[in-house]
Amino acid sequence: MARHHCSIRRYTLGEFVREQETSHRHTLRQHLRQEKLNARKIKLTRNGTVECAQADLLTLEDVSDDDLDVEGVEVDDCFFLQPLPTKRRRALLRASGIARIDAREKAELRTIRLSREECGCDCRFYCDPRHCGCSQAGIKCQVC
Incomplete structure (x- = not known):
């Protein structure tokens, strides 16, 4: 990286949100385009069983924006880390x-992922250590 930035741009919070959404939509569009190309x-x-010269010639430019269903996908849902396929x-x-x-390792990773889906406890106004998941796990409850 260079020692100095070549340009600086300041955003208001609203402008930054719009810029991020535009960037995410572009990335999503490219991702959907690549998926559509792979499907074609x-x-x-025939599911990779027959060689086809026409398939080798297909490029991302062969997939038009009309073929993509960008509106049917929630942009923010696509920008969380997803588990890698096993291979x-x-x-x-x-x-x-x-x-x-x-x-x-596969079972251990699944257990870790499941444990991370649910965190914290159900305490609302006060903490009852007998029923508090945090207290039972030796963690200070956030309600206290």
């Missing part, structure tokens, strides 16, 4: 030098 290639190659995760691990991948 798979269809032409891709294993490839990344192997590329990082991990020779042996423990099969028990």
Whole structure:
């Protein structure tokens, strides 16, 4: 990176929100375009079982904006980290030098993901340590 910025732009909070939404819509459009292209290639190659020269010639430019359903997708829902597919995760691990991948890891990762879906407790106005999930886990309740 350069030591100095080549340009600076100031935004109001509202302008920043609009700029982020525009950026996210563009990214979403590109993602949907890539998915549509992959689907067309798979269809032409009969799920990858038949080679097809026409499928190899398809590019992102062959997918028009009319083919995309951007309006049917909530933009903000698409910008959270999603779990990697197993094959891709294993490839990344192997590329990082991990020779042996423990099969028990899959169950452990699932348990961790499930535990992160629900956090905190149901306390509203006061904390009852007998029923408070936080207190039972040895964590200071936020209601107290």
